[in-house]
Amino acid sequence: MLAKELSTPVLTVDLDVLERNLQRVAEACRKQGVGLRPHTKTHKTVEVARRQLALGAVGLTVAKVGEAEVMAGAGLDDILVAYPLMGQEKLRRLAALARARRIMISIDSETAAHELSKAASAQGATLGVLVEFDAGGHRCGVERGPAVVALAKAIEKLPGLKFRGVMSYFGNVWGTPEERRAETERVALRVAGALAALRVEQMPVEIVSGGSTPSLEFAHLIPGLTEIRPGTYVYNDLNTYYQGACRLEDCAVRVVATVVSTAVSGRAILDSGSKTLTSDLLNAGPKFGYGYIVEAPDAPIIKLNEEHGLVDTMPSKHEFYVGEVVTIIPNHACVAVNMHDEIVTLRQSEAVGCWKIAARGKIR
Amino acid sequence: MLAKELSTPVLTVDLDVLERNLQRVAEACRKQGVGLRPHTKTHKTVEVARRQLALGAVGLTVAKVGEAEVMAGAGLDDILVAYPLMGQEKLRRLAALARARRIMISIDSETAAHELSKAASAQGATLGVLVEFDAGGHRCGVERGPAVVALAKAIEKLPGLKFRGVMSYFGNVWGTPEERRAETERVALRVAGALAALRVEQMPVEIVSGGSTPSLEFAHLIPGLTEIRPGTYVYNDLNTYYQGACRLEDCAVRVVATVVSTAVSGRAILDSGSKTLTSDLLNAGPKFGYGYIVEAPDAPIIKLNEEHGLVDTMPSKHEFYVGEVVTIIPNHACVAVNMHDEIVTLRQSEAVGCWKIAARGKIR
Numbered sequence: 001m002l003a004k005e006l007s008t009p010v011l012t013v014d015l016d017v018l019e020r021n022l023q024r025v026a027e028a029c030r031k032q033g034v035g036l037r038p039h040t041k042t043h044k045t046v047e048v049a050r051r052q053l054a055l056g057a058v059g060l061t062v063a064k065v066g067e068a069e070v071m072a073g074a075g076l077d078d079i080l081v082a083y084p085l086m087g088q089e090k091l092r093r094l095a096a097l098a099r100a101r102r103i104m105i106s107i108d109s110e111t112a113a114h115e116l117s118k119a120a121s122a123q124g125a126t127l128g129v130l131v132e133f134d135a136g137g138h139r140c141g142v143e144r145g146p147a148v149v150a151l152a153k154a155i156e157k158l159p160g161l162k163f164r165g166v167m168s169y170f171g172n173v174w175g176t177p178e179e180r181r182a183e184t185e186r187v188a189l190r191v192a193g194a195l196a197a198l199r200v201e202q203m204p205v206e207i208v209s210g211g212s213t214p215s216l217e218f219a220h221l222i223p224g225l226t227e228i229r230p231g232t233y234v235y236n237d238l239n240t241y242y243q244g245a246c247r248l249e250d251c252a253v254r255v256v257a258t259v260v261s262t263a264v265s266g267r268a269i270l271d272s273g274s275k276t277l278t279s280d281l282l283n284a285g286p287k288f289g290y291g292y293i294v295e296a297p298d299a300p301i302i303k304l305n306e307e308h309g310l311v312d313t314m315p316s317k318h319e320f321y322v323g324e325v326v327t328i329i330p331n332h333a334c335v336a337v338n339m340h341d342e343i344v345t346l347r348q349s350e351a352v353g354c355w356k357i358a359a360r361g362k363i364r
Numbered sequence: 365m366l367a368k369e370l371s372t373p374v375l376t377v378d379l380d381v382l383e384r385n386l387q388r389v390a391e392a393c394r395k396q397g398v399g400l401r402p403h404t405k406t407h408k409t410v411e412v413a414r415r416q417l418a419l420g421a422v423g424l425t426v427a428k429v430g431e432a433e434v435m436a437g438a439g440l441d442d443i444l445v446a447y448p449l450m451g452q453e454k455l456r457r458l459a460a461l462a463r464a465r466r467i468m469i470s471i472d473s474e475t476a477a478h479e480l481s482k483a484a485s486a487q488g489a490t491l492g493v494l495v496e497f498d499a500g501g502h503r504c505g506v507e508r509g510p511a512v513v514a515l516a517k518a519i520e521k522l523p524g525l526k527f528r529g530v531m532s533y534f535g536n537v538w539g540t541p542e543e544r545r546a547e548t549e550r551v552a553l554r555v556a557g558a559l560a561a562l563r564v565e566q567m568p569v570e571i572v573s574g575g576s577t578p579s580l581e582f583a584h585l586i587p588g589l590t591e592i593r594p595g596t597y598v599y600n601d602l603n604t605y606y607q608g609a610c611r612l613e614d615c616a617v618r619v620v621a622t623v624v625s626t627a628v629s630g631r632a633i634l635d636s637g638s639k640t641l642t643s644d645l646l647n648a649g650p651k652f653g654y655g656y657i658v659e660a661p662d663a664p665i666i667k668l669n670e671e672h673g674l675v676d677t678m679p680s681k682h683e684f685y686v687g688e689v690v691t692i693i694p695n696h697a698c699v700a701v702n703m704h705d706e707i708v709t710l711r712q713s714e715a716v717g718c719w720k721i722a723a724r725g726k727i728r
Contacts, residue, residue, distance in 0.1 A: 007453035007728050041670060063671045083671060084624045086635070086687050089371035108627040111686040132627075139672055140625040140633055147627075171669070260448045261504040263472040263496075263511075269504055271450070275702050276727055280643045305535070306405060306698060307427045307447060308503055322475040323450050334670060338639050338703075341725050361705050363640055364371050 009272040011340040017252035026055040032220040039231030044359035046074040066362025081105040091119035104128035120160025128164040135168035144193035165207030173215035184218035237333035242285025259324040268320035270309035280332040292329040373636040375704040381616035390419040396584040403595030408723035410438040430726025445469040455483035468492035484524025492528040499532035508557035529571030537579035548582035601697035606649025623688040632684035634673035644696040655692040
């Protein structure tokens with residue numbers, strides 16, 4: 001069955017594009033001498049994680065215990081929970097997982113360190129711990145300098161924990177290639193600051209984890225970085241494209257949708273709204289619209305209701321008609337994927353299979 | 365267990381508030397002499413639909429065949445698919461459903477009428493059909509006047525279909541009570557226009573379906589309206605509150621979240637991001653922020669990443685600390701509910717049960 005014959009709306013992934021993306025970034029990491037620990041948040045799918053590991057990834061990244069459980073349950077190992085989890089129920093599950101698998105977690109507070117230690121000790125588990133520092137994103141992370149050392153030392157003293165290094169998320173690396181390179185150079189100074197503080201105290205730092213998709217090509221500019229955690233690169237999306245970090249044909253994930261109404265003048269209505277594409281805005285390029293219609297790029301999706309995508313047909317010569325099937329590249333692949341229970345796999349527009357998005361909805 | 369002892373993030377519903385909302389609107393419809401066919405998109409939950417019917421709802425509304433299947437599968441009947449479905453696979457399922465249940469659908473094109481007729485005839489089913497007209501929302505719906513008549517007549521001629529009336533969505537009724545009343549008065553004229561055209565042709569109109577939550581208190585201003593389809597009223601949300609259409613204490617659904625980081629100055633990070641709350645903006649009142657923190661209303665959630673809610677702590681005297689559990693009223697209940705597989709039911713802050721959000725993710 002062709003992609004356009006599928007019942008819509010439906011999420012699809014072109015396997016040729018996916019495989020090319022996986023290989024390109026595996027290769028880019030090898031060339032830059034940095035390990036790849038891909039963030040599975042983008043795909044939430046065991047089949048993709050397996051391919052990432054087969055291509056040499058040093059491990060996986062997740063944000064939730066539930067996501068780690070899905071990956072570990074599929075036999076995958078060496079998982080970093082890049083999120084400062086709090087709450088006894090979740091930490092109990094994390095510690096249980098750490099008895100069977102190599103599990104690390106990043107934290108930025110002594111409170112988290114104590115809670116983790118209690119949970120790990122209670123089950124005789126050992127958790128690897130990374131200290132998260134702020135490399136300019138101002139989201140999580142202690143300040144570079146004494147705070148990194150203080151938290152690392154606190155971790156070293158606590159039973160059940162093993163300090164293994166530092167991590168940061170380079171969400172602040174965003175924009176044109178020039179902007180991204182310049183911000184990566186600032187990030188490099190901040191990473192150096194964090195590492196210098198630890199060096200003075202002669203603390204061994206095994207892992208220095210950073211990265212994101214928009215910064216991945218500049219990883220070599222950051223001395224000391226041992227691994228990066230890009231997520232989006234497997235699928236790419238409009239945000240990646242408009243930053244010049246991929247081509248349009250590198251966008252592997254597309255929503256196939258049907259035109260259900262053209263009754264209102266100047267409008268075509270798609271059966272993909274915010275419950276299919278999400279209401280995430282475009283944060284790069286024109287910063288406008290809710291997805292790219294491959295068949296009519298000049299017809300913007302100007303608004304989403306829950307089940308309605310409102311297309312402005314006025315700027316386009318494309319003649320939309322009821323029953324027409326179109327293909328949409330989403331603004332943000334990670335959140336779009338999270339709306340779907342499964343993703344249909346394609347080879348040259350032919351549906352060849354279907355993967356369960358097994359870690360979707362694992363919010364805890 | 366208390367709500368704040370649950371593993372977070374978690375979606376909760378206060379049953380006392382829910383029951384009060386259900387009763388209030390059932391009563392408001394009785395007083396206004398209009399039927400209530402609640403849109404289940406807000407809760408997607410069989411247990412809530414059952415309560416709506418028990419309180420006198422004339423039927424249910426859904427947007428997708430999959431949602432209709434969930435409700436019908438639970439033994440519920442008289443379901444309006446208020447969406448112009450296109451695609452053979454979905455129409456086949458709809459026709460199958462119509463053999464066992466009373467099913468109606470709204471459409472706004474002859475193409476849809478022909479496709480529906482084919483699907484219904486093939487299975488010897490009869491589908492009730494409403495003609496959707498545009499009452500000012502400019503989303504779906506034919507123009508009032510001859511187009512309504514033409515489509516109604518086309519439907520009457522097609523096998524497997526039964527023309528039952530007209531419908532529109534009053535999404536354009538939005539804003540302050542004064543703005544909503546004024547727009548409802550304009551909607552009333554448009555409804556009258558659609559009905560007048562049919563009356564001239566002596567076409568019997570059994571059902572005149574309209575409504576939304578912000579317009580529900582003004583239903584009596586629309587002569588001829590037989591039923592309304594509000595959804596949000598069961599749970600309410602910040603959008604409803606800021607329009608003056610409910611009180612804050614009428615917001616039944618809340619996300620319980622944990623503060624996971626306070627490392628960055630001026631910030632607290634919650635474990636509820638766009639994958640928990642959605643990135644739907646606030647479309648009423650201050651039109652700013654991603655939810656209302658009950659414990660610190662003066663601390664806005666200024667940004668969401670997928671798993672991080674970024675709180676600006678500067679304007680607030682509240683002292684956020686790592687491990688603190690807070691309660692968030694979402695901007696938009698319908699989309700927030702859609703992110704969760706289940707919802708914990710509360711009585712006076714005590715967890716008393718858990719409902720499956722059975723129609724979540726039924727995108728087809």
